[in-house]
Amino acid sequence: MKFSTSTFTMFLAVATLGSVRTAAADVKIDSYIFGGIEARAIGPATMGGRISSMDVVRTDRLTIYVGAASGGIWKSVNGGTTFKSIFDDYNQSIGALTVDRSNTDVVWVGTGEPWTRNSISVGDGVYKTTDGGENWEHLGLENSEHVSKIVIDPTDGETVYVCVTGHLWDSNEERGVFKTTDGGKSWKKILYVDEDTGCGDLAMDPQEPDILYAGMWQFRRWPHFFKSGGPGSGLHKTTDGGKTWRRITQGLPEGELGRIAIAVAPSRPSVVYATVESEKTGLYRSNDLGETWRWVGSTGAVEGRPFYFSLLLVDPTDFNRVYKPGGSTSVSNDGGQTFSGLGGGTHADHHAFWIDPDNPDFLLVGTDGGLYSSYDRGVHWNFLQALPISQFYQVSFDMEDPYNVYGGLQDNGTWMGPSQTPSGVQNKHWDNIGFGDGFHAHVDRQDSDIVYVEWQGGRILRMRKSTGEAKDIKPLPEEGDPEYRFNWNTPIHLSPNRTDTLYVGGQFLFRSRDRGESWEKISPDVTTDDPAKQRQIESGGLTPDNSTAENHCTIYTISESPLSENVIWVGTDDGNLQVTRDGGQTWENVVDRVPDLPACTWVTQVEASRHQQGTAYVTFDGHRTGDMKPHVYKTADYGATWTSLVTDKIEGYCLSVCEDLVSPDLLFLGTEFGLYISIDGGVQWARFKEKLPKVGVRAMAIHPREHDLIIATHGRGIYIIDDITPLRHLTPEVIESDAALLPTRPSRMRIPANVQEFPGNDEFVGGNPPPGAQIVYYLKKRHLFGDLKVEVYDEQDRLVSRLPGARRRGLNRVNWFMREKPPKVPPAASLVPQMYSMLGPLVPEGTYKVKLIKGGKTYEGNIEAVMDPRADYTHGGRALQDKTVMQLYRMVERLTYTVDALLDVKKQGEDRAGKLDEGSDVHASLKSFVGELEAFRKTLVATRKGGFLAGEEQLREKVVGLYGAVNGYEGAPTDSQVRYANVLEGRLEQAEARLDTWLSSLGVLNAKLEAAGAQPIKRMSKEDWEEKQRGK
């Protein structure tokens, strides 16, 4: 066996890439060209993401639908033990979700979450399923963007009311209360105030479905400011199913109102509660069907952040027990006069809440950190850990093996987790390394124990992973400096050229060469420094809200050119794009040269090219001013001129862009609605759909050793596309060809690690990379007729493996386990309980030829098999393992032949005996012959009933067991194993000799048989046996 490390450099020869793109525009690119290349989710679900809505069907097993703020819809049919995502192809921001009680297979969904924080996504209307989430139908209201609630008439499932909150970032008319009476075919806007006021909450009387209460809400967000409240806000009531409405004021606070939440007491519907944001925010109660109101009480959960927490519930059986979810959930048992908090243990920020109508002690709560259940009225909580809906802002990696992924999340701090483990990426594998809201996290290039993390508003910390200590290293103003401003999501950037250099962006660009001990200001204020956009202290409207989420006029993205430490780009949240070519001495704002871009459009990412020094890619995101269009540009001359890379295939405003490490033509684009890939430098784009939902892609990174694309989604956690090497070679020529094998990274023969655990099913487990080597090929059309085979040959042109092919259009990925065929094992009483006895030996390291045989044609390529670099095997040890495992492999097959030959002869004896006179001499001879054979067989293979627990070990069990043991470790076998192999080989030889002797003396028996007119017994030759094995 060869043991080579030089093979690592294989397939990196890419000199020819990039010179062949002339035909690009003529070759149509669509999502299917990526074929069977899939993304894999690694979670985490150890902390959820924000849950915005929920509904439950109380059946014999609880059916739970969870609507995530930006992670789609999840369904559990077993009370929350397992969940399945059922909305991956649609908008992932769920505002309202309601099951039709009259037909529980019908579920209505309003997309666009109603909890209007800075980082929220946008919806695209209302959907309905009539089969429990298998199929969905879009029912319009596509311009609504945010939906707070859907209420279904309990007496008529076709009559449905939708509380449309409407646009957050601009005015629009598609908002207010909408009604359908034909199951969503047509809609009527039945309550509308103005283009700045939407529906904040809607409640129906449980006994009189024509009585409804609507909380109308005037609100608006700007990139730098939020305002809740205005003359449009108010409480409205209808008693005729929405034909007419009255605004209710009696007993409610005077002056401008903000967001209103409403709850009707199920056990006494004349009692109605409302939280009303106002000068006198509090809980209001009506005892007369909402006609007159009085202030009854208040608490922090009632007053805090009404734009974020506007949910109110009344216990199903006790009309005086009121729940107010908020930062935490408060509950009142006296009709709202006094409140107490529920038990701790849940994540903060409660947005969705369910009380079991049959058992009000059983509660579910959806929070910023996932879903919890309580069996004791909220005193204690279980965390439901199967929802991978974490909302990442950023992502990075380290160079451990396997590498770890790092990133910060909305309201869930900063985490690191492995890209793979022997048992999949589980919740327990993730480690928390930062608190608050997390964003950038980067491992120091000189000391991998150090990681830079942050929390909101630029609080930069230098963490030591091994001890957990954290040092605050935020840049602070010098004498004469203005106050420093930092974005909610402050950029931290590591120099790609110098391992000692770190950047942080405020309104100035800061550089440190001593791990943040000191900072050098290397730019002037690169923002617009517009005072009108620096009013975050006044933000919030009726309820002040300055969480740093509205910090503005700050740097949002930084990129030092990998080709020169003097070329640095920064992009700001107020729309400046600046570049220096002298390490920060002079800066040029080049945004004015970007064509067709609205002024002041937020720069979401600037990425300096690795391939050409003047080249950079920039994404802009205008959604915070109502511009939902994609904006992605490229410059090749330091920003002097720009080309838009936008095509009509891109959906959603742009959040991130990533240029491949190897091919300048391979680009990745993240939008609010998924991942897009271009293989021709941005001329054409196609959405990457395989296992990656339509979720916001906030950041990406490519691992330089594994060539994996790591994807940070805001709502579905981290995804990895393993080995993008084939994408680098997906040229127009390949796409035009009928079929082609594509290069892959060197295929590592990963050290097998065995884990024993019994974790149940209640946890999300992220996938590992596909096992073995990946054989990747492109098919222009789906292969339908005739064989499609994949064959692997070694350097001597020996066929090693024949694999079932994949046959879809586009790229196909076939696993090759890099093992020989397993040996043939003799039949016996049970399996040999040794995993590696079922598998063939690992092939030697080296280059393998791959043939794709399709129809009459053969296509060829190579696979480079390399040993796991973590292995500490010696050359001699590998050689001895190879020798010993092959010795045992041959012994297993020799024994199988021996047993098969014995069984064959024995069967012939039994057949002959069956046809002969029982009293005859020849019959007696046959019986005795068969009996002796059987007695001998019992020494060769275990025959006792009872499986492994019978504990019987004959020659088969010993040989196969030793084969498995030696096969399970790729380094030198133990001396004991080597010697025992020889001992067993001696016993095998004896057994073979015994059978030989025996069968060579068949002549006497055969003479008797022939005399009796029966066929003689014939021994199966080794050649015949081998022929038979080949046929199998």
Place this chain on the structure above:
Amino acid sequence: MLPRSIVLIVVCVAFCWPVAAGADEPKTADEVIAKYIEAIGGRAKLDSVKSLRMTGKATGMGGMEVPLAVEFKRPKKVRVEFTVQGMTGVQAFDGTTGWFIMPFMGKNDPEKMPPDMVEAIEDQGNFEGPLVDYKKKGHKVELVGKEDFEGSEVYKLKVTKKNGNVEYHFLDAEYYIPLQMKGKRSFQGTEVEMTTIFGDYKEVDGLLLAHSIKQGGMAGDMTFEKIELDVKLSDDRFTMPEVKKDEPASTDKAKPGPDDAKDAKAPEKDEG
């Protein structure tokens, strides 16, 4: 070691004919099925097939290869055999009783299948699939529409089985070949999803048959090297053997019977 789920290697055989569809696009499920049956090469050919044997292998984790044989005999008999470490497991259905032998853990006696498994294997006994004669079989079929399946245009048929189970069949819009089947089965009252992908269609004595069947889970990828029509299969291959009390465990009861089938070219006469 070998979970029982591998027993449920569910094999759905699809019959088709590689003729591209004409300009007249089917508008209803019945028209799609008519095209599909027409493409089979005629009802007569399909009806003439009384039995069938498929021989191949399943490829699983680590490159494990499991030799596999599947036999069908009308009206609805089925027998599946697979071999691991020289030991052969069987699952079979004789039209009434489902049974299996799992010799891998030292127990070689046939056992009756639980009703969940019987339902699954009974489904497979009907080897032309549920679309042919669906009304007679008590199923409902609905044309959901045309959609993309992995980049191919397909007709999506929703089949509501007599027992209430729902399956979706995806037929290539050009050749009317089934590309995928997605269904749900009830296991202990909970629905379990299963997906089957068909490929490598080849002609066998006038019928076009899928020679590659991919399923999620333990069964993995199944490749059939040989498919034979109208093999002679005696009824007792499908009937549950009696348990003999004193037989040693290793007597290979599961092995296929005498190799009597290959010479029988003529269709059997005894099945109607």
